[in-house]
Amino acid sequence: MASTGERPRTGRARARLGETWRSFALGTLSVIVLLSVWQAVTAGGYISPIFLPSPLQVFRQARRYVTDGSLFWHVMSSGRRVLIGFVLAAIVAIPLGIVLGTSRVAKALFDPILSIIRPLPSLSWIPLTILWFGIDEGQKYAIVFMGTFASALLYVMESTRRVDPLLIKAAQNLGATRVDVLREVILPGSLPGIISGLKVCLALSWTCVLSAEMVAATQGLGALIWFAKDWNNMALVMVGMVSISVTVLMIDTAFRAIEDRILPWERHQRRRD
Amino acid sequence: MAVSTIIVADRVTKIFAEGRRDEVAALQDLSLEVNEGEFICLVGGSGCGKTTFLNLVAGFLSPTDGVIYLRGRRIAGIEPRAGMIFQSYALLPWKTVFGNVEFGPKMKRLPKAERRAIAERFIRMVGLTGFEHFYPGQLSGGMQQRVTLARLLAADPEVFLMDEPFAALDAMTRQVMQEELIRIHEQSRKTTIFVTHNIDEALILADRIIVMSARPGRVKTSIQNDLPRPRHVDMQLSPRYLELKTQIWGHVEEEVRRHIEATPRDPGER
Ligand SMILES: Nc1ncnc2c1ncn2[C@@H]1O[C@H](COP(=O)(O)OP(=O)(O)OP(=O)(O)O)[C@@H](O)[C@H]1O
Numbered sequence A: 001m002a003s004t005g006e007r008p009r010t011g012r013a014r015a016r017l018g019e020t021w022r023s024f025a026l027g028t029l030s031v032i033v034l035l036s037v038w039q040a041v042t043a044g045g046y047i048s049p050i051f052l053p054s055p056l057q058v059f060r061q062a063r064r065y066v067t068d069g070s071l072f073w074h075v076m077s078s079g080r081r082v083l084i085g086f087v088l089a090a091i092v093a094i095p096l097g098i099v100l101g102t103s104r105v106a107k108a109l110f111d112p113i114l115s116i117i118r119p120l121p122s123l124s125w126i127p128l129t130i131l132w133f134g135i136d137e138g139q140k141y142a143i144v145f146m147g148t149f150a151s152a153l154l155y156v157m158e159s160t161r162r163v164d165p166l167l168i169k170a171a172q173n174l175g176a177t178r179v180d181v182l183r184e185v186i187l188p189g190s191l192p193g194i195i196s197g198l199k200v201c202l203a204l205s206w207t208c209v210l211s212a213e214m215v216a217a218t219q220g221l222g223a224l225i226w227f228a229k230d231w232n233n234m235a236l237v238m239v240g241m242v243s244i245s246v247t248v249l250m251i252d253t254a255f256r257a258i259e260d261r262i263l264p265w266e267r268h269q270r271r272r273d
Numbered sequence B: 001m002a003v004s005t006i007i008v009a010d011r012v013t014k015i016f017a018e019g020r021r022d023e024v025a026a027l028q029d030l031s032l033e034v035n036e037g038e039f040i041c042l043v044g045g046s047g048c049g050k051t052t053f054l055n056l057v058a059g060f061l062s063p064t065d066g067v068i069y070l071r072g073r074r075i076a077g078i079e080p081r082a083g084m085i086f087q088s089y090a091l092l093p094w095k096t097v098f099g100n101v102e103f104g105p106k107m108k109r110l111p112k113a114e115r116r117a118i119a120e121r122f123i124r125m126v127g128l129t130g131f132e133h134f135y136p137g138q139l140s141g142g143m144q145q146r147v148t149l150a151r152l153l154a155a156d157p158e159v160f161l162m163d164e165p166f167a168a169l170d171a172m173t174r175q176v177m178q179e180e181l182i183r184i185h186e187q188s189r190k191t192t193i194f195v196t197h198n199i200d201e202a203l204i205l206a207d208r209i210i211v212m213s214a215r216p217g218r219v220k221t222s223i224q225n226d227l228p229r230p231r232h233v234d235m236q237l238s239p240r241y242l243e244l245k246t247q248i249w250g251h252v253e254e255e256v257r258r259h260i261e262a263t264p265r266d267p268g269e270r
């Protein structure tokens, strides 16, 4: 019986590559099967196109909206709202969260406010934000901000607080001042936690923006879906839905690439096990 | 006497959770003087307050009673003059070997070129040249402990404190590290307080061995280790070595027994 641990390194790398390919092939296969079944039941007349349009209908709709550029335009308007709202929330939440994570007094001051804001779903902010900002872009940013800020703050606080106190002691023992500890230990130590928290918040901002667009907007994926529903065009609704999935997937991939860049030590840790 | 004392611990007492039901007297009236350049080994049973004493010298803890002086200055607050090596390495995982070793000089705001020269020198001294750009997570335990040694040397504190630095290493690596430490000490003559459970380790490293009493810890006895330097593993066969070992073991055993009898159901610490 040969143990796998004795296999030469190149063999192991090749095995891993093979595994990647196999899971990719399996994934593709399952999508193809899903599409075929979907096409068969809709084209075969088992399900009325009123309830579920066929993949081909969805594809035709998509092609129309892609070629005239309007789909791209909707994606970009939603994307811009997400980005601006999310970045604003992150810009405020990161420094504030670090302060709250390191100072007991600040935490005691903020905790009650935070526990009031945090459970509120972003939808509940729609009336107030419309009152304050009207229905233009500012209101969309505000919805995203209010919907993600408290969670982002909480993630930052938690990751800051979870930095190993022994590392802080070691740094101080080597002559680090308070500011040095913050810059050299607390910031990099909490960074992995902050980034994974922000990833969750980014997904959350999409939910916020889409619901805000469904209530009051003339552009963006949420608005597109809502108009399509009013026009009874379920194929277009599904085009909107697929666009959301694809966009979020692309952003997630980009985020992961950035993550590998700024957390090189994490990658090594992962590679070890 | 020509030798000067560098550390003076004067009737140091440390009581954790004082006044509470789970109060623990870790150290009681511990007095100790350490000479400039001396290599001291602290031995004693588990829980007798060795780590606590090092933490007091490094200023991570403050004594309940008594004072510790370092070169005549009272220790109050974290003390970069007393550099610590932790049993669990405590390397910064997001810094490379180079970044970790360079940390002390960087905190002293030395210019970049100088920092680099210092870091490279000590990385070479502990035999890690070629691994400068590795992260701690990519190194074996022995290599990581060597990084902590290089980091301490580069920071150049006035006193070295080492808390069982080699306890987690295998016997062979441990022996190599001990020889390295002897060599480094002979070169730098840096005052060192080294905690160990291992009497052989103490005999090979120390100028003086302090046996601590069971909790609450104080100095039970201080034994001058007159084995000739440079030392080598061979000397473990010499009669003087065995004599010293028996003597120290006698003291330690007595305390360990006392401790076990005093606390029959002690919930084993760490
Ligand atoms: N932070 C703390 N709070 C409460 N009790 C503590 C604390 N640190 C240590 N103690 C107690 O003080 C006593 C001495 O602990 P210390 O860690 O100094 O022992 P040690 O001699 O280093 O033991 P070992 O050889 O097992 O490392 C122990 O009984 C321990 O439980």
Ligand SMILES: [Mg+2]
Pocket: B050, B051, B052, B163
């Ligand atoms: Mg200890």
